Amino acid sequence: MSGTGYYTHADCRRHEMGEDHPECPERLDAIEDRLIASGLDVALTRMQAPQASLDELELGHERRHIAALRGMSATLAEDQLAGGPRYAVIDPDTSMNTATWDAILRGAGAAMAATDAVIAGELQNAFCAVRPPGHHAMRDKAMGFCFINNVAVAAKYALERHGLKRVAIADFDVHHGNGTEDIVAGDKRILMVSFFQHPFYPYSGEHGSADNMVNIPVPAYTRGMEIREMVEMLWLPRLEAHRPEMVFISAGFDSHREDDMGQLGLVESDYAWITGKLMDVARKHGKGRIVSCLEGGYNLSALGRSVEAHLRVLADV
Ligand SMILES: [Zn+2]
Numbered sequence: 001m002s003g004t005g006y007y008t009h010a011d012c013r014r015h016e017m018g019e020d021h022p023e024c025p026e027r028l029d030a031i032e033d034r035l036i037a038s039g040l041d042v043a044l045t046r047m048q049a050p051q052a053s054l055d056e057l058e059l060g061h062e063r064r065h066i067a068a069l070r071g072m073s074a075t076l077a078e079d080q081l082a083g084g085p086r087y088a089v090i091d092p093d094t095s096m097n098t099a100t101w102d103a104i105l106r107g108a109g110a111a112m113a114a115t116d117a118v119i120a121g122e123l124q125n126a127f128c129a130v131r132p133p134g135h136h137a138m139r140d141k142a143m144g145f146c147f148i149n150n151v152a153v154a155a156k157y158a159l160e161r162h163g164l165k166r167v168a169i170a171d172f173d174v175h176h177g178n179g180t181e182d183i184v185a186g187d188k189r190i191l192m193v194s195f196f197q198h199p200f201y202p203y204s205g206e207h208g209s210a211d212n213m214v215n216i217p218v219p220a221y222t223r224g225m226e227i228r229e230m231v232e233m234l235w236l237p238r239l240e241a242h243r244p245e246m247v248f249i250s251a252g253f254d255s256h257r258e259d260d261m262g263q264l265g266l267v268e269s270d271y272a273w274i275t276g277k278l279m280d281v282a283r284k285h286g287k288g289r290i291v292s293c294l295e296g297g298y299n300l301s302a303l304g305r306s307v308e309a310h311l312r313v314l315a316d317v
Contacts, residue, residue: 002045004315005117005126006035007110009049012130014099018087022261022298023131023145031129031294034304035311043317045123049110049130052153057108059160060153060183062140069147073101090142103132104147107293111154111248114291119162119246125282125290125314127251129307133295135177135250136202144175144202150293151250152183158246159189167286168193168244170235170278172271173252173295174262176205176215180250185210191242193235195227197255197262214238220263224270227255231274239281246289247282249275253297253306261298268309275313290314 013025035041057066076088077098087095107130114126134151136144151169158164169184171177171194181204184190191212198206198217208215216230239247253271255264275292282290292314297303 003123004044004311005047005114005123006044006129007047007049007114007126008129009106009110011099011102011106012049015103015132016097017095017145023133026300027297027303028129028131030300030304031307034308038308040308040311040315040317043315044311047113047117047126049106049128050113051102051105052108052112056112056157057148057153059156060139060149061137065140065142069096069104069142070101072096073098094142094145100132100147106130107132107134107150108148108153111150111291111293112157115154115158115162115246118289118291119158119164124288126292127307127311127314128291128293130294133252134293135171135173135180135252135295136175137179138182143179146179149179149183151248152180154291154293155184155190155248164245165189166191166242166244167246167248168239168242168281169248169250170194171196171250171252171295172255172266172274173250174255174259174264175201175252175296176217177250178202178204181205181209181213185213188212191238191244193238195230197222197264200262218264221265223265224267227264227266227270228273231277236277236281243285244281245286246291247278247286249278249290249292250295251292251310252295253303256297256299256302256306258302259297259299261296268305271306272309272313275310279313
């Protein structure tokens, strides 16, 4: 087994939702810049994200949802030829441009290709630097900058296509991963552990909707040390009991102290600590298999530094 994969694709940069939108292409540039400046890039195995197939997306979503997104993209392209609008608006925060559909396919494709490579032993673990993010995307609904739930689809893919029996999803984004919960709640093969600022967008998750959900709502201004204690007390025993054969991470860095999108107080060392704990779980029960996917993170400097900290632990450098 060798190394940490870094999956991305130029298509993920072409998706954009308008000037001054925080979920912007520059997020990926900030990560790349930081990896180059720190020298960490040479320790990673760079991989091109393939496109997911439509039947793969159906592992986590209703067919009509996938068809609706694809249809909106096609209609938008046609309308633009006739001088129509630049964006197809889904909600006040979420819209498609003509590159969004391809970015969606690359994002989910990255997560599944990374899953393939990690299960095959070609990579020890992998990080998918993709956008749009996924954890608010529900079975039948796009919302909150998200269209297709990359992590939920990849977790189902590991179970259905690779025959794994148990996997875990850990979500450390500042927001509740309501889309992931919608897709995986009640599936006993998947344990989902998360913490998130509450009450806060999307105003859900205070109580997990099924036994396989470990939801930790925390008030604004909760700091990293308190989060670590909760992870230790509430995530780790459940992960230990579940014995996941693979761990997926919804890596949202908007829980950083410097990120104005939310009001949690994590810093780089907290992401490194959480990553290390998840690696311990993965090594003990899952041959070290981890696939991590970018979710939020909107302060570009903090995002770059936090991804570097996360990757340094994954790559053990
Ligand atoms: Zn978020």
